[in-house]
Amino acid sequence: xxxxxxxxxFDWVVVATYTGGLVGLGILVSRRRARAEDYFLASRASxxxxxxxxxxxxxxSSPALIGLAGAAYSxxxxxxxxxxxxxxxxxFFCIFLLPFVLQSRVYTMPEFLERRYDHRAxxxxxxxxxxxxxxxxxxxxxxxxxxxxxxxxxxxxxxxxVAILAGAAGLYTMLGGLRxxxxxxxxxxxxxxxxxITIAVTAFARAGGWHAVMTGVDPAALSLIRPVGxxxxxxxxxLFGIPVLGFYYxxxxxxxxxxxxxxxxxxxxxxxxxxxxxxxxxVLFLMVLxxxxxxxxxxxxxQGDMVYPALMFNLLPTGLLGLVAAGFIAAxxxxxxxxxxxxxxxxxxxxxxxxxxxxSESQVVGIGRISTAGLLLVAxxxxxxxxxxxxLWQYLQAVLAYAxxxxxxxxxxxxxxxxxxxxxxxxxxxxGSICSFGLFLTNVILQWTxxxxxxxxxxxxxxxxxxxxSASLLSPRRGAHMGDxxxxxxxxxxxxxxxxxxxxxxxxxxxQAVLLLALTACxxxxxx
Numbered sequence: 001x002x003x004x005x006x007x008x009x010f011d012w013v014v015v016a017t018y019t020g021g022l023v024g025l026g027i028l029v030s031r032r033r034a035r036a037e038d039y040f041l042a043s044r045a046s047x048x049x050x051x052x053x054x055x056x057x058x059x060x061s062s063p064a065l066i067g068l069a070g071a072a073y074s075x076x077x078x079x080x081x082x083x084x085x086x087x088x089x090x091x092f093f094c095i096f097l098l099p100f101v102l103q104s105r106v107y108t109m110p111e112f113l114e115r116r117y118d119h120r121a122x123x124x125x126x127x128x129x130x131x132x133x134x135x136x137x138x139x140x141x142x143x144x145x146x147x148x149x150x151x152x153x154x155x156x157x158x159x160x161x162v163a164i165l166a167g168a169a170g171l172y173t174m175l176g177g178l179r180x181x182x183x184x185x186x187x188x189x190x191x192x193x194x195x196x197i198t199i200a201v202t203a204f205a206r207a208g209g210w211h212a213v214m215t216g217v218d219p220a221a222l223s224l225i226r227p228v229g230x231x232x233x234x235x236x237x238x239l240f241g242i243p244v245l246g247f248y249y250x251x252x253x254x255x256x257x258x259x260x261x262x263x264x265x266x267x268x269x270x271x272x273x274x275x276x277x278x279x280x281x282x283v284l285f286l287m288v289l290x291x292x293x294x295x296x297x298x299x300x301x302x303q304g305d306m307v308y309p310a311l312m313f314n315l316l317p318t319g320l321l322g323l324v325a326a327g328f329i330a331a332x333x334x335x336x337x338x339x340x341x342x343x344x345x346x347x348x349x350x351x352x353x354x355x356x357x358x359x360s361e362s363q364v365v366g367i368g369r370i371s372t373a374g375l376l377l378v379a380x381x382x383x384x385x386x387x388x389x390x391x392l393w394q395y396l397q398a399v400l401a402y403a404x405x406x407x408x409x410x411x412x413x414x415x416x417x418x419x420x421x422x423x424x425x426x427x428x429x430x431x432g433s434i435c436s437f438g439l440f441l442t443n444v445i446l447q448w449t450x451x452x453x454x455x456x457x458x459x460x461x462x463x464x465x466x467x468x469x470s471a472s473l474l475s476p477r478r479g480a481h482m483g484d485x486x487x488x489x490x491x492x493x494x495x496x497x498x499x500x501x502x503x504x505x506x507x508x509x510x511x512q513a514v515l516l517l518a519l520t521a522c523x524x525x526x527x528x
Contacts, residue, residue, distance in 0.1 A: 011322030018191070018326040046262040051272025053189040054259045056279045058338040059086075060192060065287060065328065066144040069311070070304030072291030075232030076221035077527065080288045081242055082233075084224075087277035087520045089246040091513045094270040096415060097251055100486045102266050107349040109252050116414050116486050118422040119354075124429045125407055126350035129254050130343055134379050136399050137255050138339040142383035144305075145332030188333070189279075195327025196286035199308075202315045203293035213289070216296050224527045237454025241401070244457040248404035252411055254342040270509040277516050281523055336379075340372045347371040401453035402440040402460070406432035409464035415488055417469075424472030432464040 046054075071079035106112045110129065114122035207213050214222065228234050233242070250256055263269030294307045298314075301307060312324055348367045353359060359367070406429050414420040439456055442448045451459075500508050 010319055011325065014319070014322030015326045015329065018329070044262055045264045046259070046268065046272070047264060048268045048271035048275055051259050051263060051268065052275030052279060054338070055256060055272065055276035057189040057192060058256060058259065058335060059276070059280075060283065060287070065196075066305050066308050068283070068287045069291035069294065069308040070306070071232070072221075072288045073294050073301065073307045074304040075230075076218075076223065076226075077284065077288050077292060078224055078226050078230070078233035078238075080284045080527075081224055081238050082246070083280050083283045083288070084520050084523055085238070085242050085246050086250055086280045087516050089243065089250045090273045090277040091517060092247075093251045094273050094509055094513060096488050097411070098260065098269055098273065099266055099492070100415075100488070101257070101261070102263065102269055104486065107261070108346055109254050109257055110346065110350045112486075113410060113425075117410070117420075117425040120422070121410060121425045121429065122350060125252075125410075126346045128403060128407065130346050130375075132253075132400070132403060133255050133339050133343040133346075134375050135382055138336055138343070138375070138379040139383040141332050141335035141339065142379060145329065145336075146383070188327075191323075191327045193286070195324040198316065198320055198324055199311055200286045200290050202320075203290040203297070203311055206315055207293040207296045213293055213296065217292055221292060221295070222527065224524055231452075233454065234452060237452055240458035241452075241454030241456075244405060244408055244461050245400050247408050247412070248400060252407060254346055255339050258342045258345060259338075267507070267509065271512070274509060274512050274516055278519070281519060284523065284527070336376075339379075340375055343375045344372040347375075398444070398453040401457040402436045402444075405436060405457060405460035406464045408461055409468050413465060413468050415486075418487055419472050419476075420468065421472045421475065423475035424468045424470075427471035428464050428468040431467050432460070435463050436460050 068079055068083070101109070101112055104112055104115050106115065108126070110122040110126040113125050204210060204213060208216070220226075225235050225238070226233055228236060260269045260273055263272060290311055291304075291307050294301070294311060298307070298310050301310060312321065312328070316324055348364055348371060352367045352371075353364065356363075409428055409432065410420075410425050414425070439451075439460065443451050443456060500510070505511050
C-alpha cells in the first residue's frame with residue numbers, strides 16, 4: 001500500500017513554489033480589462049499550440065491519471081481505447097463540425113444548437129452540460145486530487161482537502177476567465193507530461209523493464225481489442241459505444257470545445273484540435289502501461305484507484321516526488337478551472353443573457369464570476385460522495401452513456417440532414433431522455449437487466465435517431481431557416497479544396513489528419 005506523509009522538505013518546497021506560482025500567473029493574467037469575449041473566449045485570439053496543450057491539460061486531468069492507471073490495473077489496457085479513439089473523433093470534428101461552429105461566432109455549444117433548431121434545444125443542452133460539468137467533470141477532478149492529498153495529510157478530512165484544491169483553482173478562474181485558464185493549462189500540460197514520463201520510466205525500471213512487463217502480465221490485459229463478453233471494453237462497445245461518448249466529449253462538451261472556440265482562425269482551431277489528438281497517443285505509454293507495471297509491483301491493492309498514488313509514493317525519490325506531486329496538483333487544478341469557466345459561460349450566456357439581454361459587459365463578467373463561485377460550492381459538496389462508487393472510471397463513463405445520446409443525435413443528424421427540424425429535436429430530447437432514464441433505472445438502479453454501458457449508449461442513440469427522423473418527417477418545416485447554413489454539404493467540401501490548393505501541404509489540415517490516423521492505426525495494430 002502507498003506510504004503516507006513521505007514528502008521531504010525539498011518536495012514540499014517544489015509543490016508550494018509551483019502551486020503558488022501557478023495561482024500567481026493566473027492572477028497576473030487577470031489584470032487585463034475584462035469584456036465578455038475576453039473573459040469567456042480569451043478574445044478569440046488563441047493559437048494552435050495553446051489550444052492543443054489546453055485541450056490535453058483539460059482532458060488528461062487528475063481523474064484520467066487515477067482512472068487510466070486504475071483501469072489498466074483492474075481490466076487491462078483496453079481502457080486506452082477511450083484515448084486513441086479521441087484522435088479519430090477529433091479528425092471528424094475538424095472536417096465536418098468545427099467550421100460551422102466557428103463560423104457561427106457562438107460563445108457556447110448550446111447556443112450553436114439554438115442556431116440549428118430553437119431555444120428549447122439550447123436550454124436543455126445548457127442544463128445537461130451544467131449538470132455533467134459540475135457533478136462529473138469538476139467533482140471527479142476534486143475527488144481524484146483528494147486521493148493523493150490524503151496520503152500527504154492522512155489526518156485531514158476529505159472535505160477540507162477538496163475545498164482547498166477547489167479554492168486555489170477557483171481564485172484565478174473567477175478573476176481571469178478563459179485567458180487565465182488557458183495560460184495556466186499550457187504550463188500545466190508541460191509539467192503533466194514531465195511527471196507522467198517520470199512515473200512511467202521509474203515504474204518500468206522497477207518492474208524489470210519492458211520485456212518483463214510484457215511477458216509477466218496476462219496477455220489479455222495487454223490487448224486493446226477485447227471479446228464480446230469482456231467486462232471492460234468489449235469490441236462492439238469499442239466500435240459503437242465509445243464513438244458516442246467521444247463525440248459528445250470532444251465535439252459538443254463546452255468544457256472541451258470552449259478552448260477551440262477561442263481560436264483566432266479556423267486553421268488554428270483545426271491545428272490545435274489535431275495537435276491534441278497527437279498528444280493523446282503517448283498516453284498509452286505514460287499513463288496506462290504504468291498501471292500494468294503495478295500488477296507486478298503491487299499485486300494486492302484493494303482498489304484500482306490507488307494505483308497511481310502507489311506508484312508515486314513508493315517509487316519516486318526526493319525531488320522527483322515533489323515534481324510529480326506538483327504535476328498531479330496541476331492536473332487537478334486544470335480540470336477544476338476549465339470546468340468552472342465553461343460552466344459559468346453556460347449560465348451567463350445561455351441563461352443570464354436570455355433573461356436580461358441588455359446587460360452591460362461588466363454585468364456579464366460579474367455574473368460569470370458569481371456563478372463560478374456557486375458552482376464551485378456545489379462541486380465541493382458532491383465530490384466526497386464519489387467515494388461510495390466502486391470505481392472513478394466507471395462513474396465517469398457510465399453517467400455519460402445514459403445522458404448524452406439525445407444530444408449526439410441532434411448534432412450528428414442535424415449536421416448532415418436538412419430535414420431535421422426544431423419539432424423533431426424537441427421530441428427527441430423529451431422522449432429520448434425518458435428512454436435514457438428508464439434504461440438507467442432498470443439497468444443500474446434496479447439491476448433488472450445487465451447491459452454493458454457501452455452497449456447502452458449506441459442502443460439509446462439508435463432509438464433517438466428513429467424518434468428524431470420520425471418526428472421531423474411528421475412536422476415538415478415551412479420556409480428557410482437560419483440553421484440551413486450550418487449543414488455540411490459536398491459543395492462546402494469543394495470550396496475547401498479551392499482554398500487549400502494555395503496552402504503548403506504541411507499546413508493542410510487534411511494531410512495532418514491522415515498522418516494522425518495512420519499513427520493511431522499503428523498503435524492499435526501493435527497492441528491489438
